[in-house]
Every structure is written in structure tokens, then in C-alpha cells.
Amino acid sequence: MKTLKRTVKLEGDFLNEWKYRVLREVEEHQRKIVNEMIGVILSEGLQTTRKKLHERFYSDYKEKYPFLPSRVIEGAYVVAGRIVKSFRERRKRGLTRKDKPEYKRVMITIPNMVNWRFNKVSVSVLTHKGWVEIPLKFTKQFTRYV
Known part of the structure; x- marks a missing residue:
């Protein structure tokens, strides 16, 4: 039997200054x-498979940033792999003028269920400062699917 999955975009409600600062720090580290x-993937010509990226980056970045939860590093190499794969395809078709893609709009990817909790009113995310609870706005899509 197959389980269907749906991605739902959730909007967060107002955050106090501490929560905002903690999430901003995670965002800056992720970027x-x-x-x-x-840069490393392109310069070394690495494959963009999750296994290869994990072998190359996880231990180095876990050493460099021991205070970050492992899911931030895992999410970072997943995102970097997606960006490079897309960039290589676009470059092959001649659709890009840059020699390297830029990661401007940060999207924090949480690759496993251990590091976040959902309780229909808020989402709690594990950060380097502990659990941060993000209250949710009730949007049309949110009420339809959740």
C-alpha cells in the first residue's frame, strides 16, 4: 500500500525577539x-547524490560547527546538491550566464522527523539553542489539508 504525501506551505505568526534571533542565526549559518x-561541489566536480555529498561534507562541517544540530548540515548538503544539479542542467542548455549559482533565498530543509514537532497550532523546531516554537497562521491551504 502506498502512502500519499502532500507538502503544505505554512505561515508563521509573530515571533518574539529571542525566537527571531535564534532562527536568523540558523538561517545565516545555513546560507x-x-x-x-x-563552491566545493563545482570545483571538485562532485556528484550530487545524497550519499556522495554526505561522505564529503558531513564530518567536515560537523567538526567546524559542532553547536549546530546535524539536520542543519544534512539539509544544507541536500539543498546545495539540488542547486548544483539544476545549475548544471541549465548551463548545459545555455540558460545561465554565471559561472556559479548564488544561494540567496534561504529555505531550511528538515530532512527527518526527529528534529521538529507539529501540533496543529504550532511547529517546534530543534535549533542550536534548543526547541523554538513557531505559532502558525491559519491560511486557506492550512485549514484545507491539516
Whole structure:
């Protein structure tokens, strides 16, 4: 039997200053790590499979950023792999003028269920400062699927 999955975009409600600062720190680390990984993948000509990226990056970045949860590093190499794969395809078709893609709009990917909790009113995410609870806005899509 097959389980259907649906991705639902959730909007967060107002965050206090501490929660905002903690999430912003995670975002800044994610941006820095992904941009570094993109450069390394392109310069070394690495494959973009999750296994190869894990072998190349996980231990190095876990050593460099021991305070970050492992899911931030895992999410970073997943995102970097997607970006590089898409960039290589676009470059092959002649659709890009840059020599390297940029990662501007940060999307934090949580690759496993251990590091976040959902209780229909809020989402709690594990960060380097502990659990951060993000209250949710009730949007049309949210009420339809959740």
C-alpha cells in the first residue's frame, strides 16, 4: 500500500525577539554553509547524490560547527546538491550566464522527523539553542489539508 504525501506551505505568526534571533542565526549559518558547499561541489566536480555529498561534507562541517544540530548540515548538503544539479542542467542548455549559482533565498530543509514537532497550532523546531516554537497562521491551504 502506498502512502500519499502532500507538502503544505505554512505561515508563521509573530515571533518574539529571542525566537527571531535564534532562527536568523540558523538561517545565516545555513546560507554560509550552502554557498561554501556549492563552491566545493563545482570545483571538485562532485556528484550530487545524497550519499556522495554526505561522505564529503558531513564530518567536515560537523567538526567546524559542532553547536549546530546535524539536520542543519544534512539539509544544507541536500539543498546545495539540488542547486548544483539544476545549475548544471541549465548551463548545459545555455540558460545561465554565471559561472556559479548564488544561494540567496534561504529555505531550511528538515530532512527527518526527529528534529521538529507539529501540533496543529504550532511547529517546534530543534535549533542550536534548543526547541523554538513557531505559532502558525491559519491560511486557506492550512485549514484545507491539516
